[in-house]
Amino acid sequence: MQNQNTLLDHVTRMPLTVRMRRSAFWERSHLAGAQAYIVYNNMLIATDFMGAEEDYHHLKSAVQIWDVGVERQIEISGPDALRLVQMSTPRDIGKMARDQCFYIPTVDSTGGMSNDPVLLKRDEERYWVSIADSDLILYYKGVAAALGLNVKIQEADVSPLAIQGPYAQTLVLRIWGEAASDLKFFRHITVEVDGRKMILARSGYSLQGGYELYFEGQSGAGELWDTLMDVGADLDVKVGSPCQAERIEGGLLSYLSDITHDMTPFEAGLGKFCNMTQDVGCLAWEALRAKQSPTRQIRPVEIEGGPLPPQTTFWPLTSGSQTVGRVSSSCRAYDYDCNAAIGLIDAAHWSTGSALMVHTSAGPREAVVKDTFWGRSA
Numbered sequence: 001m002q003n004q005n006t007l008l009d010h011v012t013r014m015p016l017t018v019r020m021r022r023s024a025f026w027e028r029s030h031l032a033g034a035q036a037y038i039v040y041n042n043m044l045i046a047t048d049f050m051g052a053e054e055d056y057h058h059l060k061s062a063v064q065i066w067d068v069g070v071e072r073q074i075e076i077s078g079p080d081a082l083r084l085v086q087m088s089t090p091r092d093i094g095k096m097a098r099d100q101c102f103y104i105p106t107v108d109s110t111g112g113m114s115n116d117p118v119l120l121k122r123d124e125e126r127y128w129v130s131i132a133d134s135d136l137i138l139y140y141k142g143v144a145a146a147l148g149l150n151v152k153i154q155e156a157d158v159s160p161l162a163i164q165g166p167y168a169q170t171l172v173l174r175i176w177g178e179a180a181s182d183l184k185f186f187r188h189i190t191v192e193v194d195g196r197k198m199i200l201a202r203s204g205y206s207l208q209g210g211y212e213l214y215f216e217g218q219s220g221a222g223e224l225w226d227t228l229m230d231v232g233a234d235l236d237v238k239v240g241s242p243c244q245a246e247r248i249e250g251g252l253l254s255y256l257s258d259i260t261h262d263m264t265p266f267e268a269g270l271g272k273f274c275n276m277t278q279d280v281g282c283l284a285w286e287a288l289r290a291k292q293s294p295t296r297q298i299r300p301v302e303i304e305g306g307p308l309p310p311q312t313t314f315w316p317l318t319s320g321s322q323t324v325g326r327v328s329s330s331c332r333a334y335d336y337d338c339n340a341a342i343g344l345i346d347a348a349h350w351s352t353g354s355a356l357m358v359h360t361s362a363g364p365r366e367a368v369v370k371d372t373f374w375g376r377s378a
């Protein structure tokens, strides 16, 4: 409670009510000097700490901690847990190991994307679905009720904390020791925080490497935050949040921006996460089989010229007088001295080198389709 006044002073234009849920780390990240807030899963996430360009360079050269508590955990447990989760995704989760995380496209019955969560296997009969911004829990509850499945579905009181950047490993080893150094990408271990066991995974919404701690409950969150800041002081640890420029140039997709509910996983470029050789139990199996060859797909796009205006609507992509797609996210890719963007492009125009026009909110620009996102190999 001691920060309550500071908190209220700072948010007079943003009334906090109980309904405006905040993660266990929200206050710390807010007081670290956030200059903006984003609403995600009906929660606030603090962002923009040093300014876009500085946040970007710092993430790529040091280490940051992010309050990503808005990544809510839908906990599905019980004898039918695996069956229910599998109904929502074409990725085969049957052989997931006990310590594994999977990036899974989730789909409605027509094969349209309903979310793109990270799935954590906690136990044979317990899963966490770490969701992007949509009320996916209602789908699970609806299907479970309709089919009379033997499962329990709830939003767990978990606040993921991301530790990202080239020095993330150094910082994590100082606190949780060697076990974390052997941890492979998208695997998790159990660590202790103040005597309580929690999951630490090697994952995160950046290409810089790092970890996500699934902090359970509320008490002790501030103390952990302060410990991370103290222990990482000589590594120049700073408070950050998912970095738009870094994730766009690297091709990390954002649900509701780059992926919309009318898109299939194939259109979203997530075909490699779909098992189409046999029916693994996804309710959209037949629908997806008929949609395996997309006629539009996500592609990296480079936009010519100097920095772009902020993007708040889809920008049409055209060829001659024809609309052939849209740009959903764009940024200044500072390290590459160019503009990087995520496009959804019709098949006739999606090949590498294809020259298009993009109609930004500040007028038309030339654009060209790339083969890979920046910093990614083919």
Ligand code: THG
Residues within 6 Å of the ligand: 071, 102, 103, 116, 117, 118, 130, 131, 132, 133, 160, 186, 203, 204, 205, 206, 212, 251, 252, 253
């Ligand atoms: N971490 C956790 N939950 C999340 C996110 C996260 N929920 C919301 C949102 N982010 C979901 N979206 C993504 C998008 C991309 C990735 C993770 C979550 C990602 N992709 C890697 C890539 O593209 O290189 C690896 C995918 C793979 O190979 O399996 O990490 O960030 N907990």
